[in-house]
């Protein structure tokens with residue numbers, strides 16, 4: 001498991017902590033605005049997926065779970081986390 005990858009069992013815990021969930025058929029992404037340090041590594045490395053000028057600011061339409069995970073593992077604060085869906 002990589003730095004910001006989480007097991008399925010953590011879903012409810014993360015939601016209770018204030019994380020919001022976003023998903024596509026390959027991956028579930030979690031983001032917590034209270035933890036985000038606005039370091040911009042997500043936006044800088046994948047501006048199509050992470051765009052602060054758009055609502056929702058995280059849009060997973062055009063990205064694979066594997067690539068999303070690579071970018072999320074760069075997040076220094078832990079504000080972004082993810083879980084690859086089974087078989088992906």
Ligand code: SF4
Pocket residue numbers: 035036037038039040041042043074075076077078079080
């Ligand atoms: S990389 Fe993490 S801490 Fe930085 S802006 Fe994105 S979510 Fe926030």
